[in-house]
Amino acid sequence: MKPTIYSVWLVGLTGGLALLASPFLIRNFKWVFFQENTWQFVQVYGLFSGGMLVLFSWIFLRTNRKDSSLEGGLSYQIFNKLPNCVWVFSLANRKLELSNEMADSMYGTASFPDPFQHFQSQFFTSKIGAKVLDGENHTYRNVVMIDKFYEPRYVDLFTIPFTSRTHRMVLVMALDHSEVHRSLEEIRRLSESLQQQNQQLRAYSFRNSHNIRSQLANILGLIQLEEQGISGDALRMLKEAALRLDTEIQEMNRLLMDKDLKSKEVEQKQQTIVFVDDDKVQHMINKRILLKVNEKLKLVFFENPYEALNWLERNVADVILLDINMPEMDGWYFLTLMEQRGIKGDVKMLTSSLDPEDVEKSKDFKQVTGFIVKPLKDENIAEFLAV
Incomplete structure (x- = not known):
């Protein structure tokens, strides 16, 4: 904060307090004699003018503090228009403080309920995701990040810790060279x-x-x-x-x-295939594998099973590839809700589980017509792609 801003604020605050107190001081010390109705006018005027001056000085302070904060001033405008993806995270409360237009359009981190956790999960290598927001200087070359369209982005990543108003922050910049x-x-x-x-x-x-x-x-x-x-x-x-x-x-x-x-x-019919899986890395892998086989496929991905259910109530899917273990709900409860909501569909359980009990349990649901173990393979793809 510049000293001139504090000076103006202090002058305004002092003047406002003086106007508030002056009518009472004048009357108590009997420096000037007025009639009773005149004293009431002086007191009201002093209270009003002093209060307004205090209020304006407070608004002035808040405005200038905002202009000098992360979201204020010319520096923020430059930050927002940078041609590279940039994020600023608060390490104290694990929140996303800022992200520029490029980062929002490509990754959409700010739109998620927990941007801090979501950002860490956007890396193909989970170890990098855990380290990138640990508050230390890091440089990573040719890192794979997964964008909001489940496409791999090849980036050079830089993390720069700093302090803002006694709060520990970290700036993360991704230089994208995916086209190369x-x-x-x-x-x-x-x-x-x-x-x-x-x-x-x-x-x-x-x-x-x-x-x-x-x-x-x-x-x-x-x-x-x-x-x-x-x-x-x-x-x-x-x-x-x-x-x-x-x-x-x-x-x-x-x-x-x-x-x-x-x-x-590899000539295939047009199909709509829905993936319900909280692992965005699997979404990226499955998308690339299937589109190599048939570019006409319509692939719809959901990390949140509740959003998937809402979509399935309004749309028709040829095949639903459903994960078993998800944080919001497991695949079995998802199947139960499908039955309750009257959602029809050909469901394949797509999971990393090798438990025979899961295979047997899947037979209890009429919608389930197959059990596929991750990752997708050629012989697995043939089970649900129409020739």
Whole structure:
């Protein structure tokens, strides 16, 4: 706080108190003599003017303190418009004090009931989530954070502790380089695709120059014997060479069509798949796995099971992938509420549990048509994706 602000506030406060007290001092010490009704006017005027001056001085102090706080002044405007995600957390009361526009649009931390805890859970590596808000200086390179759309964001993370009005704070800044990472990933995938195509071309070239060419040479040689008449052995050998040639041609066609056959295998119908799981890391993993198989899938994710139930009352899902162990309620109670609310749906229990009792218990619910152990695998995906 600047000394001039305190000075103005003290002058205003002192003047207001003086105006409040002056009518009583003048009358008690009999410095001036007035009639009774005049004294009443002086007292009311003194009380009113003194009170207003005290009030204005207090408002002035509060306004200037706000301008100099975390949310006030030009510094806050600059903070809010930074092109990187920035958060300010209070370590004393474990609350989010500030987050800029970029952080709110990408991660939405401020919209959650417990932003402090939610921020710690946004890291793919849980150890970093536990350390990032411990009040120490940290620098992490190429950390994976999960945004509000359950997409991985590759960031460099910096934490800077400081003190504001005797409160311990920590500023966290994330420098996002996800686009660069995605570009490198695309280059890697392209390189792998080219390597696969080169292998196919080498296999094609080998079969063409050795297997097919040798069988064709045999057939041509046998045909040259036509002038002298083809014997039974020659005819048999000719037939065998023709069959081998046909086999090689079919194999070549298989090599050339291999990519097209694979693309046809993953053609899927449009489906709406709902995930109910408090683990956002699993949401991110499942989203990436399924969209690689079929980009037309509509994936809806819920960390809060109550929000999932409200959504299911108004919308239809083809498949519901339900976790068993969640903090708000377990999967069994979720299934009970589905029955009570008349929600229909094909439910697959998606869980890390290996307990046989869970498998048996899932059979007590008519909605449950499968039990899938995390993580999702190709054979598991085939259980609920419509071909």
